[in-house]
Amino acid sequence: MSEKAAVLVAGSWGTALASVLADKDMDVAVWTRNEAQRDEINGLHRNERYLPGVELSPNLYATTDMEEAVSGAKAVVIVAPSSAVREVTRALKPFWHEDMLxxxxxxxxxxxxxxxISTVIGEELGCEEGRIVVLSGPSHAEEVVKRCPTTVVVASMDDTQSAAAQDLFMNSYFRVYTNRDMVGAELAGALKNIIALGAGMSDGLGYGDNAKAALLTRGLAEITRIGVEMGANPLTFAGLAGIGDLVVTATSRHSRNWRAGFMLGEGKTLDEVLGSMGMVVEGIxxxxxxxxxxxxYKVQMPIAGQLYHVLFEGLDPxxxxxxxxxxxRKTEMEMMSLETWEQWHT
Structure with a gap:
């Protein structure tokens, strides 16, 4: 009998990760609240709203029943929008057990x-945050479902859990590294979406490659600065979860954060952008x-600060x-406090 995994929920990234697991001959249950989406996945092997034109594996099926989705699963992969993670995890809780990855x-x-997000999940499941695994890195769903070579990182404070996640996902086109810095991987994955918005906005304004290169470089400095102050290892931001994910998200039309920023740069309002996207833009x-x-944390994030003024206070881009x-005027090396710098170099 094939091993089973459950994926919550059936957005583009959730469906892509479910496809990776299905390619390993696992039985993969994808949980969704949407009955029409369930019927489309099961009847047509398609998820046209999120991944148009892609035929899904017959090893993958959808259900609106949480108990059915997770019953017998050795692993649960939560890929809900950040605003829905607590609610989804709360629905998972009655069927989760300690042996489930x-x-x-x-x-x-x-x-x-x-x-x-790991803190939210830990609170709802009543388990230590350290046993949860974070999956991050440069990985467009549109390319993963086409089996394009992709490399990601799984991070956990528990080496056993991260090794299990590495074994769960790794296949011929999906390479997985491990990392102990869960905080850094999580912060890098979240914060790069802000810089991707800014990169799209710069492109929408027609500012060219020089401006975008500077934006990405200084954006990475901001991400590193706040990340280290929050307890992350600075080296994580030079890896797959950091610069890797930043580059792919800030330079590709696959990126909904880049697309949202581009439309803002073209002069559209935030309401117009959100109305045309049809999907969650996490960077906002x-x-x-x-x-x-x-x-x-009293840490300067000038790029994020200006984007905040554009998004929520109506500032012209x-x-x-x-x-x-x-x-x-600044020196380029003003990336973190002297105390934090000494912490990592003594």
Missing amino acids: VVHATKGFETETMKR RTTKAAHTISEK RTAVEALMGRD
């Missing part, structure tokens, strides 16, 4: 509490979270760029 691939924060929620977090270009 829990992986999440959601890149964001719980905006209301500013908590990382994450920008709001980062604004609060940067104030809490060109004015935001002028504000960034007109900032006081």
Whole structure:
């Protein structure tokens, strides 16, 4: 009998990860609230709203019944939007047990509490945050379902759990590394969406490659600075979860964060952008979270700050760029506090 895994929920990334598992001859149950989506996946082997034109594996099936989805599963993969993770995990709780591997691939924060997603899942399941595994890295769903070579990282404080997740996902086209820095992997995956919004906005304004290269470089400095202050290893931000995911998200039309930023740069309002996307744009929620977090930790995040003004205070994008270009003179190496720097170099 084939081993079983459950994926919650059936968005583009959830469906792509379910396809990876199905290619390993696993029985994969994808949970969705949408009955029409369930019927489409089961009857036509398609998920046209999220992955148009893709034929899904017959090893993959959908259900609206949480108990049916997770019953007998050795692993549960949570890929819900950040705003829905707590509710989805709460629905999972009655059917979860300690022997079940829990992986999440959601890149964001719980905006209301500013908590990382692993913290939210741990709270709802009543387990230690350290036994949850974070999956992150440069990985467009549209390419993964086409079996394009893709490399990601799974991070956990528990080496046994991360090794289990590595074995779960790794196949001929989906390479998986492990990392102990769960905090860094999680923060990098969430915060790069902000910089991807900015990169799209820069392209929409027609500012060219020079501007975008600088934006990505200084954006990575911001991500590293706040990440290290929150307890992450700075080397994580130079890896797959950091610069790898930043590059793929900030330079590709597959990226909904880049597309949203591009439309903002073209002059569309936030409401117009959200109305045309049809899918969650995590970078918008994450920008709001980062604004609060940067104030809490007293860490400068000028790019995220200007994007916050554009998204939520109506600032014109060109004015935001002028504000960034007109900032006081700095040295490039102002990335973290002296205390934090010494922590990692003693």
